[in-house]
Amino acid sequence: MKLSVWLLAMFCYWHAATGQHLSPFVLTAPPARTPTGKVPDAALAGNGDIGLTFGGTPDRLQLYFGKNDFWRAYPVYPGGGIALPGGLNVSVDALKGATYKVVQNPATADIQATFTKPGLQVGVKAWVAAMHNTVVLEFTATQTCVLQLHLWAPEGNTAIVRKGTSGNVSWVTRSFENTPLLEWPSHVALAMHAPGSNITLQPDRPVTVTVTLYTNHDTPRWKETAIQEAAGLTAARIETMRQAHRKWWNGFWERSFVEIGDTMLEKYYYASQYLFAASSRPGKFAPGIWGPFITRDSSAWGGDYHLNYNYQAPYWAAFSSNYIDLTDNYDQPLLDYMEKGKWHARTLLHMRGIYYPVGIGPKGLCTTRWPLTPEEMLRRYGTTENTIDSGYKFLGQKINAVFGAANMLMRFYSTYDEQYARRIYPYLLACADFWEDYLQFEQGRYVIAMDHYGEVMPNLRNKGQWRHMLGDYNSTLSLGLVKMLFKGMLQVSDYLQTDRARRQQWEHIYTHLSAFPVQEVEGRVRLKSVEKSPAEWHNRAMGLARVSIHGLVLPGEVCGPVTDPAFNAILLSDVAHWKDRMQQPGEWGNTLGNGIETCFPGAVRVGYDPNEILRYLKDRIRASSLPNGWITQAGGGTETLAAVPLTINEMLLQSYEGRVRVFPNWDRRRNAAFGNLRAYGAFIVSSRLTGGTVTAVNILSEKGRPLEIENPWKDGAVKVERNGKPAGTVSGKVLSLKTQAGEKLVLTKGRGHKRKEWILMRE
Template sequence: MDVSRRTVLGGALAGLAATAAGGGAAASAASASDPGGDDFDWAAFLATADLRWRRMPTAWTEGPFLGNGFLGSGIYAEPGKNAVRINVQHSEVQDHRPQYGALFGLARLPIGYFTLEPVGAITGVDWRLDLWHAELTGTITTAAGSLAVRAIVHTGQPLLAVEVRPSEGERGFRWTFHPAEAVSPRADPVWKKAPPAGYAANPPAIIRRAGDSSLAEQPLLAGGEHVTAWRDVTRGGTRTLYASVAWSHPERTSAERALRAVRTAGEFGVLTREHRRWWHDHYRRSFVSLPDTRLQSFYWIQLYKLASAARRDAPVMATSGPWLENTPWPATWWNLNVQLECWLIHGSNHLELDAVSRALGQYRANLSGQLAEPYRADSAGIPRTTDLTLDNGISDATSGFPVGIPGQDPPVPEVGNLTWALHNVWLSYRHTLDGGLLRDTLFPLLRKAISYYLHFLGPGADGRLHLPPTFSPEYGVDAPDCTYDLALLRWGCRTLLDLARELRVSDPLAPRWRDVLANLAPYAVDGNVYMIGAGVPFAKSHRHYSHLLQVYPLYEITWEQPENRVLIEKSLAHWVGFEGALQGYSFTGAASISAAMLRGDQAAGYLGELQQRYLEPNTMYQESGPVIETPLSAVESMQDMLVQSWGGVLRLFPAVAASWGDLALRDFRTEGAFLLSASREAGKTRWLKVHSEAGAPCVLRPGIDGELAVTDARGRAKRWRRLPNGDVQVDLARGEDALVHRAGDRPDFAVRPVSPGGPGVPWGLP
């Protein structure tokens, strides 16, 4: 291999290609006929982001994690024992007692865990989470010898596989399964959340043998079950544990499926072939490289985490993803968490993981069924918390909240959660221009979500349309003309009018939507600072940025409107100036708002604070229990620094940190269904390539000074023109490419990692 051509990561990487054995390290090489293609060793590149452990992790915040969107496993020391815990959890496993609400009666249920129990006392570990192969490898050293370990949760099968090659002194190691009590984790007294009257745990699991396998059958009081099956297979010098989980409701049919999975599982090396192919394709769908080694590693770990936690046909991610630990949050949260979890799928070109669009379409009946009876015929909404079918059950003050009714007293839960969730669906549409998604899900559901608001809008003495008191997520008090709801209502009406034009439909509600846009009450502002709502100032520390949605992510109020700059700047400073209640996603929100203000160093500063103050050694995050959205949303903040495509303009490198002199992108997905590739060298954009999937209008803000050359992949001139503000409009039909660079320059269009920089300490426990 011509190492100097294949990688610019330096001689330290020369030996890392060995980690790709059996996986195909060779990348698709760029050539004259493939400008903007990869020209590096993917396995060696991703090896620099691998998590490593030279000390035994003692909690889920420290250890390796594996998953496939359904089955999940976190690995760490069994507390108080000479053993390693390997958790078994599943995103579909939940209770089915709606009378106790989403957080108890419909809560996700813990399943249990295996312990690997060595013969001798554990004296050390040397583990590596190989991102390229999505596989944990390494050794456990004991007083009696050693155990070489490999583990995967198979990407295409409901299967956890752990291969152990023991030394002579460790041949007698044991596996033991420990079933968990099937009760909502929120019922744990540590959380001080009293269960509803009459709520009780499900009966204990039944453990039995089934021929060459074992079963833990967990019956549920409401009918149905979940079953864990496992099998310990010896082949030559190795023992392999195969484990699978199946769930069914209301029938009890899980045992057969779980047993089939463990009995038909192939030898570990055979299993990894399909598994590795899927993961290699996953990573290659896009590419980002930046000169901050620690942050670059974090980016790729989150793409691993995302694909471990999400699949289009899996449940929308609960707050902990598939890794259910003891938590007061055993459900899916819709007042911020879901929205933030999924933003990174767009820029990273992973729309195949979009469970939100699929679930909102599939369970749309529940979105109307949980409104009060008078509003169900024409409206829809989503509660703060739901199960995997978007059901909240029968709610009370301890177990969750239905969709609120504006003007209620006492304060009501949020009414805008569905509209905000549909902004995610709109983003998926805008990044793909998928007409089916627009026609079948986005337009009809957004129409119903906005119709719910329309029931409560009324004229005031000033002639403007006003909302009665509603609830800004978690601020604690209701406010009339709540900023959160006004922003979503404006965005929803404007978007419905745009979508109706795209669909070429004449909707009878269109005049009402136009009336709202013309006459809706303005946002409440006090001293150039956005308020929670009319008469309710932002006056205390608050982790949510829901009162700033009109700035980000809705881009209704933008930095490109000079008259709004002071308002945006002061509102951001005012919000983060109250320190006490800020949490990790406060800093990802502040970073993205800073990027919208074109302040790259400020955005990078907020991400630095996030890393230093809130992220765990394995990049997980917690607020009491596991909360998955914050690390994933940090990737979106990074993407906002690299590319912004709102408002019909593709802005390249709009807010990068000054220290990011070199950058590389490939197939970064943008609104308009474009794939953007680019290279930045020594602080200047050298070239960009844009590929059009749908033939939408293409307007670029490339950030390249001087005269431009705009060509196709063969170097032939493309039709383009400079707009009055300096942007570049390029004529691109569906399937066509355009390459842009300074006239007279002859850039190398190959995409390669940039030279590493900054502290290179790996994540994990090095």
């Protein structure tokens, strides 16, 4: 099949697949946990900066507007962290007792509500403009009724709230400024364009209401800009915004697809992609734990950037899903904190490099200081000692900055973008500086002391007694992530042709880090979380779990069936025993608390049975998910949006071990297809499995890097096309092909005699 014909076939196939599985979520009852300090259960829409949470009842709608860049830049939570800009209340007395139907549409990124009672039906269509700072609300009614609108911003928490009108625009502002310990001011304006605050809604006469939001982080003229843009929103202007909105979302859904023949999992796959795209956008502040779906101040953990996995995990599926631009905002908070990180390393540990606390925010903000008074410390943590680590929450962990580097390396391997590599290299180098100083070389190996597998801190349960728990030695989290770092340093420095003189030391560290600890228990070798620890449970070989996966498999990526088959067999055995600890459906991998985005794709990577993984994943979704499609867990929010997409992507395509593998952990008896998933090496890959056979593999080489790919037809002959022209045949279990930048390859099952590989490599 010619390349152009094959691509057309895949494109048409995509439309069939996504058209069927971009399923809406229908909410038939008012949300019960909105507002909340965690994930709201209401219908959601967003543009990666502004989030709309559609709360309330038919007669008393409560719409909440969140914004990723509106923070109270105070270093302690509660009180500090991302804050609520405000909302809009819509009262329709005539709808008291009406039925509730609200539809969240991922395909069109809008919310459509229908409220019905005898003689009256009111419709609301709501969307957050993909390319503008405006929320659009369109109201219709079958009979005359009155809408009452109240635009508001919350008082309290040191906020300064003002309101007023300017022509046909009503506005409110909320500001945090000029208070002790506030690191920088935040201001937000909400400007509503409406026919009035009391609107008579008549049959066949739709009414449009818009709310435009700007902060001082968008523009110095935040208030004036919001009011002026709102005032200029004519019907023609709104229609232009609508067309831009449709174009953006249509383009988003065309970037990649999967088809696995499971309607439920495909529905949650695309719902998760929708919610992530609604939460993250290039050029905007990065989303915190709850994204822009904020419904009150002082959300859990301040809604901050928690660096011991919560901040990193939401992005993990975006790399392989080919949504690289949605990861653009990730690096800036880490880069902005570097000067403080250097101060922490120098002052607290007398080290070079950077040392980060557990939680940060934008613009160099630390969100995780201990309470500022001994009395508050005693009330919350059971001790008056609020000067631990000079008042910052490191919680016994040295690894947070390196944990932050994981996503940088994932993006680099996915794109081989030189400009990006130069942007993040100073951060990686600062991490290397720290660990060169911190590591101890003992008896021919590097060891890691006093970097803890879990958070170690005073709390009310231990009555403020915590120091006896310090002393982890060779945590698997630390060993894995440090190994990941120096592997990355070798590759990025070589790519950039810099720091050649330091590579020998980095290679020595990489090859001489302590082995990952294991122990034989009851005849089975199991992973230990740490080599030794004062905490007794650490000294038992409990097997592979979420935190170890972070270091070893995801995002650490230093273990796997290609890298070390023998060690991978130990990890696979551990995963096989997760079911032994289950008490009820949904508990596999112990992911109800945390870790669905880690344990499920981690199990895929080590090679656990794919049908079992999919069955357990569906059980987990049923056990804890919301009517809006958000899969929930106790310890966080946005990170779960990576769970289903990453699990499925990893089943269909893997490349993290330097080798592209199509359908590496998939039941070959089940038909499946994927289009335009991204592989390490800057390759865009599409393929289809039908009747137990891979029909073809389509590969775009963006940067012309060498391609190593596992033969999709075992060790049989493989025909190669390059840019639509035959280019010979190769065979073997692993194929090594040279590529050129922009080159398109098609691999199909070959026939006849083996051809020498040099035929393919002449160009």
